[in-house]
Structures are given as C-alpha cells and as structure tokens.
Amino acid sequence: MPARSAQPSSRSGTIRPDTPDIAKHSGQDNEAPMLSIQDVIDPVLVERVSEATVLGLDIGSRAAKGVLLHDGEAFVAKVWTGVNMQVTADELLADLLGLANLSEADIDYAVGTGYGRVALRFDNIPSEIITEIACHAMGAHFLNAATRTIVDIGGQDSKAIQVDPDTGKVAKFIMNDKCAAGTGRFLEKAAALLDYTVKEVGPASLEASSHPQISSQCTVFAESEIISLRARGVPRQDIAAGIHFASARRVRNLVSKVPLQEDLVFTGGVSNNAGMKHALEVLIGFPIKPTRIDAIYAGALGAAIYAQQFLTERRRTLARQTSTGCDVSDVTARIALAEARFVARTDVKKAAYLCNYTPVELLGASGAAFIRLLKCGSSEDVSRGERITKSVFCDFTKAVLGQFETKTPVNEAVDQVFTFYTCDAMRATSQAIDNFYRPARGYIVPRNADREGSRAFFRSEILSFRGDLEQLTGREIHDEDVQAQIGLFNRVRAIVRDISALRKRRNPPLDGRAFLEIARAAATLEAEELIPLLEEVRERLTRVPDQGARRLRLMMCGGIIADGDRKILDLVEDEIGAAIVVEDHCTGLSPFYQDTNAAGDPWRALAEAYLDRAPCARQVPLDRRVEFAVNLAREYDVDGVLFTYLKFCPCYGLTKGKFLNAFQEAGFPVLELANDYSQGDDGQIKTRLEAFVEVLTEKAEA
Numbered sequence: 001m002p003a004r005s006a007q008p009s010s011r012s013g014t015i016r017p018d019t020p021d022i023a024k025h026s027g028q029d030n031e032a033p034m035l036s037i038q039d040v041i042d043p044v045l046v047e048r049v050s051e052a053t054v055l056g057l058d059i060g061s062r063a064a065k066g067v068l069l070h071d072g073e074a075f076v077a078k079v080w081t082g083v084n085m086q087v088t089a090d091e092l093l094a095d096l097l098g099l100a101n102l103s104e105a106d107i108d109y110a111v112g113t114g115y116g117r118v119a120l121r122f123d124n125i126p127s128e129i130i131t132e133i134a135c136h137a138m139g140a141h142f143l144n145a146a147t148r149t150i151v152d153i154g155g156q157d158s159k160a161i162q163v164d165p166d167t168g169k170v171a172k173f174i175m176n177d178k179c180a181a182g183t184g185r186f187l188e189k190a191a192a193l194l195d196y197t198v199k200e201v202g203p204a205s206l207e208a209s210s211h212p213q214i215s216s217q218c219t220v221f222a223e224s225e226i227i228s229l230r231a232r233g234v235p236r237q238d239i240a241a242g243i244h245f246a247s248a249r250r251v252r253n254l255v256s257k258v259p260l261q262e263d264l265v266f267t268g269g270v271s272n273n274a275g276m277k278h279a280l281e282v283l284i285g286f287p288i289k290p291t292r293i294d295a296i297y298a299g300a301l302g303a304a305i306y307a308q309q310f311l312t313e314r315r316r317t318l319a320r321q322t323s324t325g326c327d328v329s330d331v332t333a334r335i336a337l338a339e340a341r342f343v344a345r346t347d348v349k350k351a352a353y354l355c356n357y358t359p360v361e362l363l364g365a366s367g368a369a370f371i372r373l374l375k376c377g378s379s380e381d382v383s384r385g386e387r388i389t390k391s392v393f394c395d396f397t398k399a400v401l402g403q404f405e406t407k408t409p410v411n412e413a414v415d416q417v418f419t420f421y422t423c424d425a426m427r428a429t430s431q432a433i434d435n436f437y438r439p440a441r442g443y444i445v446p447r448n449a450d451r452e453g454s455r456a457f458f459r460s461e462i463l464s465f466r467g468d469l470e471q472l473t474g475r476e477i478h479d480e481d482v483q484a485q486i487g488l489f490n491r492v493r494a495i496v497r498d499i500s501a502l503r504k505r506r507n508p509p510l511d512g513r514a515f516l517e518i519a520r521a522a523a524t525l526e527a528e529e530l531i532p533l534l535e536e537v538r539e540r541l542t543r544v545p546d547q548g549a550r551r552l553r554l555m556m557c558g559g560i561i562a563d564g565d566r567k568i569l570d571l572v573e574d575e576i577g578a579a580i581v582v583e584d585h586c587t588g589l590s591p592f593y594q595d596t597n598a599a600g601d602p603w604r605a606l607a608e609a610y611l612d613r614a615p616c617a618r619q620v621p622l623d624r625r626v627e628f629a630v631n632l633a634r635e636y637d638v639d640g641v642l643f644t645y646l647k648f649c650p651c652y653g654l655t656k657g658k659f660l661n662a663f664q665e666a667g668f669p670v671l672e673l674a675n676d677y678s679q680g681d682d683g684q685i686k687t688r689l690e691a692f693v694e695v696l697t698e699k700a701e702a
C-alpha cells in the first residue's frame with residue numbers, strides 16, 4: 001500500500017523547481033517514496049482512516065497540494081499554483097489520478113481548501129469546500145495525534161491554531177494576514193535580496209555564526225535593512241539567520257495568543273524551511289513535533305479526512321432515509337401507566353428487585369405487585385448515591401441508591417426489595433438499601449453453575465426467597481402457583497424471542513432502543529397485561545415489509561444497560577445511523593433466550609433455568625457465556641460488536657479479554673467502550689463509534 005508522490009507538474013508553465021516550499025516529502029526530489037498509509041497516519045488514528053476513495057486539494061497561493069486516499073493507499077502530489085486556480089486543481093487531480101490509476105468516477109468524495117478554494121469546482125464528484133484552518137488542524141492531528149498547537153506559514157499569511165487533541169477540530173485560531181512579515185512572501189523577497197534562491201536561504205541561515213537584529217519586519221523596511229547590512233560586509237548567511245529570527249519572532253508572538261502549548265506541529269509551505277524551523281524552536285524553547293510525511297501536505301490530508309467524514313455522514317443520511325424504523329411508543333406509554341399503577345396501589349404489598357437472577361415467576365406467584373428498579377442513567381443519581389457508597393462502585397449501583405435518596409415515587413412506594421446477587425457491588429447495594437431506605441433481602445447466586453451442590457444450594461436460596469415473600473404478603477405460595485407463572489413467563493419469553501427474531505431481517509422493523517422498551521415492559525407489566533400487548537406488537541412488526549437499504553448491523557454485548565442509559569444507543573442509532581440488532585446483556589435479549597421447565601419440581605426448575613441462562617460475567621464457567629455471545633453475533637449476522645460495560649465494574653472489566661478475543665477469533669470486529677452515566681466522555685465515545693462504524697461500513701461495502 002504505497003504512498004506515492006507526483007513530481008511537480010511541468011504543464012502550464014506553473015513549475016518553479018528551485019523553490020523549497022514544495023520540496024518532496026521524502027527530501028529526495030526524484031524518488032517517489034513508497035509509504036503505506038500506516039506510515040503516513042499516526043498509529044493511534046490509523047483505524048479511523050477508511051478505505052473509501054477520497055480527495056483533498058489544498059490550493060495555496062504559491063503551491064497546490066493534493067492527497068488521495070484510496071483502498072488503504074495514500075497518494076500525494078503538488079504543483080505550482082497558476083493564474084487560474086481551477087486549471088491548477090485540474091492538473092493536480094490529473095496527477096493524482098495518474099498515480100493511483102483511477103478515474104474521476106472512482107472518487108467517492110472531495111474536499112477543497114486553501115487560498116484558492118473559493119474558485120474550485122468539482123463538477124462530477126460529491127464535494128465540499130472548507131477553510132484551510134479546519135483542514136490544517138485535522139491534517140496535523142492525523143499526522144501526529146498529540147498535536148495541540150499548529151503554526152501554519154503559507155505564502156500569504158501565517159496562522160496559529162489550537163487543536164482539540166481528541167477530535168482534530170479547531171479549538172481557537174489567530175491569523176496574520178495583514179502584513180507579509182512572517183510569511184513565505186517575506187522570506188522569498190529577503191532571499192532574493194541576498195542572492196539566494198528560496199530553496200537555499202533556509203539552509204544557508206543555519207551556517208550563520210551570529211544573527212543580526214532585523215528590527216523591521218515589514219518587507220519594505222526590511223529591504224533597506226538587508227541592503228545596509230550587506231553594505232557593512234555582514235555575511236549573507238548571518239543576515240539570512242537574522243531574517244528567519246525576525247520572522248519567527250513575529251510568529252511566536254502570534255502563537256502565544258492561542259496560547260502556545262507543546263506538541264506543536266509546523267505546517268504550510270514554509271514548514272520545510274530548515275532555517276525557519278530552527279529559529280522557531282529556539283524562540284519557543286522546545287522542539288517542533290515531527291510528522292510522518294512532509295507537513296506541507298497537512299491541509300490536503302485534513303481535507304481528505306474531512307471528505308471521508310462527509311462521505312460517512314452522507315451514507316448515514318441515506319441509510320436513515322431508507323430505514324423503516326418502528327414506533328413502540330404505545331409500549332412506553334403502558335410502562336408509564338403500569339408504574340403509576342404500582343405507585344398508586346394500596347391493596348397489595350409491593351416488591352422490587354434489582355438483579356436479573358431474581359426469579360420473576362416467584363414474584364408473580366406471590367400476589368405482590370412488583371417492579372425492577374432499573375431507572376438509572378443520570379449522573380445526578382450517581383452523585384446522590386455516592387454519598388452512601390463513598391467508594392468505587394459502578395454507576396448503576398450508585399444510581400440505584402441515588403434514586404432512593406431522591407425519593408422517586410416508585411422507590412417510595414416499594415415495601416421491600418429482593419435481590420439475588422452475583423457481584424459484590426450488588427450485594428453491598430442491597431445491604432445499603434436495607435440500612436438506609438427499605439427492608440431488603442439478598443440471596444446468593446452460586447458462582448460456579450457446574451459445581452456439585454450449586455443447584456441444590458441455589459434451590460434453597462429460592463426457597464428462602466419464597467419464605468420472605470410469603471412473610472411480606474401473608475399468603476402461601478404453592479407449587480401450582482409457581483408452575484402457572486412459569487408457563488406465563490415462558491409465553492412472554494417466546495413472544496419476546498419472536499419479536500427479536502424479526503431483527504434478523506435485512507432491514508429490521510425495530511431498532512435496538514425499541515427492543516429494549518419491549519424488554520423493559522416485560523420487567524414492569526404483569527404477565528396477564530403483557531402477553532396481549534406483546535402479541536399485538538409482534539403482529540404489527542411482522543407486517544412491516546423487509547425493504548430498503550441494509551443498515552450496518554451491530555451487537556451490544558457486556559454489562560447492564562439501565563433504563564435511563566441510552567447514551568450509546570442514541571449515538572449509534574440516531575447520530576451514526578447503524579442499527580443495534582441484538583444484545584447480550586441482562587436488560588436485552590439474554591433473559592428471554594431460554595425457557596424454564598414447566599414440569600416437575602418448580603423450585604429445581606427455577607434453580608436450573610436461572611443458573612443455566614446466559615450468565616453474568618462474574619459467573620463461571622465464563623466460556624459458556626462467551627460462546628453464547630459469539631453465537632448470537634452469528635445468528636443475527638452482525639457486522640461488528642460493541643463491548644460495553646460500566647467503569648469500575650470488576651466483573652466485566654476483568655473478563656473483557658475473553659470476550660474480545662473470542663469475537664475477534666470468530667471474525668467479528670469489536671469495539672470496547674467503558675462507559676459511565678456522565679456526559680463528559682460523550683464526544684470521545686462518539687468519535688470512537690464513528691471511526692469503528694466507518695471501518696465496518698467500508699468492509700461491508702467491499
């Protein structure tokens with residue numbers, strides 16, 4: 001995957017071969033370097049460069065630079081800017097197409113930038129024109145991901161740009177365009193007065209034994225200073241050094257207003273003037289960061305990266321327009337009604353549960369009204385919960401406590417909380433609820449499902465749960481009651497599985513958030529109300545025709561996604577335009593995947609069903625869970641997997657390696673996202689998701 005450089009074009013009389021600010025990026029004028037895209041882009045960002053064919057043209061006042069990214073290759077070329085900017089751009093494009101052996105029709109998207117951008121037209125290529133400030137920032141970011149400050153010195157102006165190191169976007173900039181001092185034009189003029197070519201004047205300045213003060217930075221007055229210094233016999237190289245220091249001082253003053261930060265990259269036509277680079281380094285007091293190719297291409301590279309981003313956005317918009325979507329607002333409304341009913345009821349005892357290992361059949365058989373406490377997802381709840389936990393817990397458990405602290409109507413209505421737990425955070429949460437808010441009972445889920453005695457022990461825990469429920473309601477729970485509930489919940493599971501299976505279609509009739517609403521209804525509504533509602537939803541969704549463009553299909557795997565936590569789903573489905581078609585977490589499809597044996601001893605059946613279902617990551621053997629996840633990815637034909645878990649969750653944090661390896665070995669690209677309920681990392685998560693989806697989109701289209 002070579003990056004090849006076109007030699008400056010000899011057409012149209014636009015060549016000025018002795019000029020250094022279009023020196024070859026390899027430093028070897030007659031040799032086309034062979035560089036892979038990995039050699040051009042900072043390794044940290046390589047995965048964000050897609051295989052699309054995109055073009056960036058930076059038409060500067062002196063030279064025009066172009067970067068063509070195609071199928072993992074980078075082609076660069078430069079020509080001198082002629083009188084007609086469009087002719088210059090056409091020459092540059094022809095050179096790049098020749099190098100890549102492509103035609104205009106192969107280009108998916110183009111972005112034009114630079115001094116001459118306003119005159120640019122791309123008749124047959126989808127395109128945008130954007131400022132060189134944005135493009136230099138993005139280009140410098142991709143050349144060196146740590147870039148925070150850019151000095152861009154071109155033929156006509158100089159700029160100082162502060163870059164957001166997470167996104168490559170411009171945070172702040174300042175520009176000197178009123179005066180030629182500190183620009184390529186000033187250096188050109190000074191070189192001529194010293195009888196150097198522009199190419200020679202920079203290296204000559206490095207030979208200086210001292211550098212006289214050039215007090216005036218105006219080209220007109222500097223001219224007389226240079227003439228006077230020469231008349232006094234000051235060596236040419238010393239005067240050259242004085243000129244470079246005078247220019248660099250002006251640029252340093254400009255940069256200090258941005259303000260100046262280390263990780264500084266020097267771009268623009270003057271960036272390969274060694275004398276200017278040296279003078280700047282001396283004045284700013286630290287070295288300029290190296291880039292992997294000549295930084296004169298930063299603007300064109302940034303334009304190509306923007307072209308790639310615009311292309312992705314365009315494809316997403318198209319995908320969104322062709323997607324059928326699905327409205328499950330009636331399900332959401334029924335959940336709200338059920339919650340309100342739960343709060344208002346006074347005729348029964350009211351139970352709540354937390355973990356998915358809690359056998360809901362038993363709650364159903366108890367005659368108590370019950371609800372799963374899952375409305376977590378806000379950072380306010382997390383902060384309130386932290387007053388209790390005062391230590392490192394996952395945001396889910398903190399938010400559960402925060403909701404009690406807030407005294408939400410649902411939490412206030414609860415008589416008792418029952419929690420089966422697999423992880424220590426859940427156990428501690430149950431104890432904290434009991435200490436501070438409501439009576440709470442916790443039950444142990446044996447860690448190793450295959451160990452002798454695990455099932456018998458779990459059965460005894462379930463029987464303790466039965467006793468506690470009976471105590472709460474004052475009503476006995478008989479085997480037949482539990483068997484009847486097993487039958488009802490098996491029906492619920494079967495319908496939910498049917499609805500989920502519709503997502504195996506090329507164009508699913510419901511997205512990931514709609515499916516989570518259905519799963520939420522199953523944790524909130526009583527079976528008698530739930531079953532007809534879900535049957536109606538299944539019928540409605542089955543009637544939706546499977547048509548339109550195939551959206552990128554993703555699986556979400558990992559830790560709990562609470563009811564108020566839709567951050568990643570919103571980003572993926574609204575902003576990025578991909579679809580979550582299946583999930584392996586305890587609030588998605590997993591709890592519905594397997595039925596409970598409705599015959600025989602119901603207590604044993606519950607113990608086996610809950611131990612054998614897709615286990616929480618703390619459980620062993622983990623291999624079964626990992627295998628289940630990979631099989632789901634295959635079954636739902638996903639393009640990639642988002643492995644998400646809450647920060648400070650030891651269960652998923654420690655076991656993630658097994659999941660990631662298994663997905664990769666099975667051929668599923670996987671993106672790991674450690675998440676929390678704050679919004680502080682939204683931008684970073686979005687960027688990572690975008691990059692992941694871009695790569696998958698390219699792969700899917702190949």
Ligand code: SF4
Pocket residue numbers: 354355356357421422423426559560586616617
């Ligand atoms: S992630 Fe595991 S411990 Fe937490 S609620 Fe889900 S099943 Fe229970």
Ligand code: SF4
Pocket residue numbers: 394396397423424425426559560616646648649650651652
């Ligand atoms: S398994 Fe992780 S995310 Fe779930 S409750 Fe435990 S610590 Fe929190």
